[in-house]
Amino acid sequence: MEAISAPVFDAGRHQQTEPVQWWRWLTFFLAVLVLIPLVSVLYLSFFPDENIWPHLISTVLPRYLLTTAWLMLGVGLLSTFFGLTSAWLVAHYHFPGRRFFSWALLLPFAVPAYVIAYVYTDLLEYSGTFQATLRELFGWSSPRDYWFPEIRSLGGAILMFSLVLYPYIYLTCRAALQEQSESLILASRSLGAGTLKTLFRVILPTVRPALAVGLALTLMETLNDYGTVSYFAVQTLTAGLYDTWLNLSNLGGAAQIAALMVGIALLLLYLERSSRKQVKTYQSGVKVRPLEPTRLTGRHAVMATTFCFLLVFAGFLIPAGLLSYYAVLYFEQSWTSDFVEYALNSLQLSFLAALILIIVGTLLAYSQRIAPSRFNKSMVRMASVGYAMPGAVLAVGVIVPLGTFDNWVDGVAKSWFDTGTGLLLSGTIFAILYAYSARFLTVSLGSAESGLARITPTMDQAARTLGHGPWTSLRRIHLPLLRRSLLAAAIIVFVDCMKELPATLILRPFNFETLATFVYQYASDELLEQSALAALMIVVVGLLPVLLLNKASNNEKSA
Amino acid sequence: MKFPSLKRPSLKRLSTSLLVVAAGLTSGQQAVAADEVNIYSNRQPFLIQPILDTFTRKTGIETNVVFAKSGVAERLKTEGANSPADLVLTVDIGRLQELVEADVIQSVNSDILNNNIPQQFRSKDNLWFGLTLRVRNVYASKERTDINGIAYEDLSNPEWKGRICTRSGKHQYNIALIASMIAHHGEAETEKWLKGVKANLAQKPQGNDRAQVKAIKEGICDLAIGNSYYYGVMLTDENQSEWARSANILFPNQSNRGAHVNVSGVALTKAAPNKANAIKLMEFLSEELAQRMYSEQNFEYPVKPGVKASGLVSSWGEFKADTLSLDEIAKHREQAVKLVDKVDFDG
Known part of the structure; x- marks a missing residue:
């Protein structure tokens, strides 16, 4: 991502050209738009009804912070282990089932974290099938007869998050690993480095920007979650945030906690960045030879297959299986002919959001490459931490500026034309898409940046020498090289939007249901069985485009 | 150096996509038909829809609902006088109080509501009304x-x-x-x-x-x-x-x-573009038919004195409720x- 610091169209050395200025303004404009919701929340934090901190600090804040820290550390480590290992196996080795796993490893991603939490609680709690079977087998009769790990716990939450979030890391790292040219690895080997040494000295450093993107998404998603942690009674900062907002009716105080969470996200990003300031890796982009996977045999092949299978099994097959079971059992109670409409709404929103975000993310990342500006850069950086903020809070950050804008327009119209415009944007799907853009920008921006970072600046220079301007280079050089990264980003945004709940709930128009909002009316009351059918549909409907995009991304490789 | 062949995104494709975006944006509706009531609800649709449907059948007034668990007060507040919402249906005294504090609801003076709902279960200035009781x-x-x-x-x-x-x-x-x-x-x-x-x-x-x-x-x-x-x-x-x-x-x-005893309740928004219809719905919800439905379907206690709870609910016995307001x-x-x-x- 630091490639930006090696500007190609450097204003200092060359004369300041019109396009460069233009790109700066474009970045500024887009960044401001995306930042508005976040800034509104921070603005709210200046007007708390009451200073909540003395109360929080003297009571529950230390625990909230500590729990949040442990949760993030745990999820960070476990999901990196899951995601990076599977990406590395799929990208570099042949083993039985590799083709299948290359897409199947994405499946858990379609399962919302709160859904997998319900499912595993249903299975593993005291009355769940699993423990009941154990009791039957061993003749135990009460909880005092044996010990069994409590699923509703910090450890349980870490496992649940890691199981459904590792695909972020898998997807971003796989793209990066596959874009690696074999020559680099061969060079390392021919210089006498073994597999492990090549892994740590050559492969991982080049994957690092991608890993950072995936990990940042995973951790921010963990940070902003409310459904799963409240179900598991794991008290993170979001617990304090919702409590302050809804129980103490202190929105300003809640916004302050949100600001603290954004601070944590910024700190994480900063640490990651400063730790790899020295590392800058490019590759030519034009591959001498595509990477040829090594064939694994015997014990190693079995281990690789088992590892991938367990991830897909635990992260997808079990939850999807149990949901299917309940969906059939409760079909009559939960089927409604409106499902088609809900599914279309979900698809439409997710598709539009993915499209908008890919365009905005690419433009922002690219303009920083060709027209770097410190100010723009920090704005864009800031805009990308909207992801760490709980969706409901960010939704309020969208409501406030849109409502203000709408009422202002209405006022102007009334004074000029004697007729008001009413609310133009509030309560339309524009509001939802706006919230998605503010929330998920980091996904497309991160992927575009990490993709661009792997494209050597000499490419830009060559294009420049050949007389091409920034637009033409973007179109003819960068976009084709970025395609896989952008497809990966589109998959993530799409699925994230399919699952997105809090902002959709608050911002939607009348009578507008998506699959996620429909699930929620049952899920909010822990009615797993009744919500199973709709939850399953989120998974299935979310999967179709995932598979298509994944196919496109794979075709790209063979092209 | 040879550039890879370029198929997308061509400008044509891009502009098509933008058209799709534009079409999508304008499809968010803000229809204001003549006979309707717009509701922001904290209660799940599956709990209230049958009762709302009955209202529509009886009066011809359509109901439109947004269900959300949080953010309703904030949305009403920023939408201000232009808010399309007429009513808020919610549970718990905390949520009702939040609406009072956000200053987004108005008092209703209706003999029907006043007769049907004991003073203990509505705000003293009639800003909100309890509709069902839960012990x-x-x-x-x-x-x-x-x-x-x-x-x-x-x-x-x-x-x-x-x-x-x-x-x-x-x-x-x-x-x-x-x-x-x-x-x-x-x-x-x-x-x-x-x-x-x-x-x-x-x-x-x-x-x-x-x-x-x-x-x-x-x-x-x-x-x-x-x-x-x-x-x-x-x-x-x-x-x-x-x-x-x-x-x-x-x-x-x-x-x-x-x-x-706690309540689920209703309040009329300050903006309420369909005020008359909204009050009709409020009154309908406090009358015997809706009260019975709440009890039959959701097992809640009717707030209106004299309305019998469902058979199952009644079978748990009579009880004395705390009179604290x-x-x-x-x-x-x-x-x-x-x-x-x-x-x-x-x-």
Whole structure:
């Protein structure tokens, strides 16, 4: 991502050209738009009804912070282990089932974290099938007869998050690993480095920007979650945030906690960045030879297959299986002919959001490459931490500026034309898409940046020498090289939007249901069985485009 | 150097996509038909839709709903005078009070509402109206207890050590209960009581009200705190009825002030573009037919005196309700929330 610091169209050395200025303004404009919701929340934090901190600090804040820290550390480590290992196996080795796993490893991603939490609680709690079977087998009769790990716990939450979030890391790292040219690895080997040494000295450093993107998404998603942690009674900062907002009716105080969470996200990003300031890796982009996977045999092949299978099994097959079971059992109670409409709404929103975000993310990342500006850069950086903020809070950050804008327009119209415009944007799907853009920008921006970072600046220079301007280079050089990264980003945004709940709930128009909002009316009351059918549909409907995009991304490789 | 061939994104494709975006954006509707009522609801659609459908059948007035659990007050506030919403349907005194504080609702003076809803269950200036009642009950294991009555105060009694289950102390239903304790006994006394209850918990507060009754069935605890209608929900669910059958439903404090009662309620927004229709719906919801439906379908108690609860709900017996007004309970909510943190109830 630091490639930006090696500007190609450097204003200092060359004369300041019109396009460069233009790109700066474009970045500024887009960044401001995306930042508005976040800034509104921070603005709210200046007007708390009451200073909540003395109360929080003297009571529950230390625990909230500590729990949040442990949760993030745990999820960070476990999901990196899951995601990076599977990406590395799929990208570099042949083993039985590799083709299948290359897409199947994405499946858990379609399962919302709160859904997998319900499912595993249903299975593993005291009355769940699993423990009941154990009791039957061993003749135990009460909880005092044996010990069994409590699923509703910090450890349980870490496992649940890691199981459904590792695909972020898998997807971003796989793209990066596959874009690696074999020559680099061969060079390392021919210089006498073994597999492990090549892994740590050559492969991982080049994957690092991608890993950072995936990990940042995973951790921010963990940070902003409310459904799963409240179900598991794991008290993170979001617990304090919702409590302050809804129980103490202190929105300003809640916004302050949100600001603290954004601070944590910024700190994480900063640490990651400063730790790899020295590392800058490019590759030519034009591959001498595509990477040829090594064939694994015997014990190693079995281990690789088992590892991938367990991830897909635990992260997808079990939850999807149990949901299917309940969906059939409760079909009559939960089927409604409106499902088609809900599914279309979900698809439409997710598709539009993915499209908008890919365009905005690419433009922002690219303009920083060709027209770097410190100010723009920090704005864009800031805009990308909207992801760490709980969706409901960010939704309020969208409501406030849109409502203000709408009422202002209405006022102007009334004074000029004697007729008001009413609310133009509030309560339309524009509001939802706006919230998605503010929330998920980091996904497309991160992927575009990490993709661009792997494209050597000499490419830009060559294009420049050949007389091409920034637009033409973007179109003819960068976009084709970025395609896989952008497809990966589109998959993530799409699925994230399919699952997105809090902002959709608050911002939607009348009578507008998506699959996620429909699930929620049952899920909010822990009615797993009744919500199973709709939850399953989120998974299935979310999967179709995932598979298509994944196919496109794979075709790209063979092209 | 040869550039890879370029197929996309061509400008043509891009512009097509942008058209799709534009089409999508404008499809968000803001239709203002003549005969309709727009509702922001904290209550799940599947709970209220049958009643709203009946209203539409009877009056021809359509209802449009947005369901959200949080953010309703904020949305109303920024939408201001242009808000399309007419009514807010919500549960718990906390949510109703939030609307009062956000200054987004207006008072309604309707003889029908005033006659149907006792003063205790509507705000004193008629800003909001309770529509259904729910008791905060104590569920007691049939197998391992032999009590017929209990007081909330007893829950801190050491005889129940390690035997009580409840959801988070921060949940609005528990906050309202604790606020009512503060109203009756003062903050210091309530703090002592809350510490006592915490000391008696069988497990860290978790899950919803039904999960506590399930825990009784599993032998994890002997007493559970839970709302009344969940008993009905469980009894009529094939898989959950055995949880409910493992416990008796007790109405606390019958020998003194009566059981703590909370409401689901309705309020008219300040902006209300369809005010007349909205008031019609409010009145409809307070009348016998809707009150009966609430009781039949959601197992809640009718707020209108004289309306009989459903057969199942009635079978749990008559009970005496605490006469403390909800306005009074609302005043102590903040103290209650802070007390829960102070005694680290959920920790």
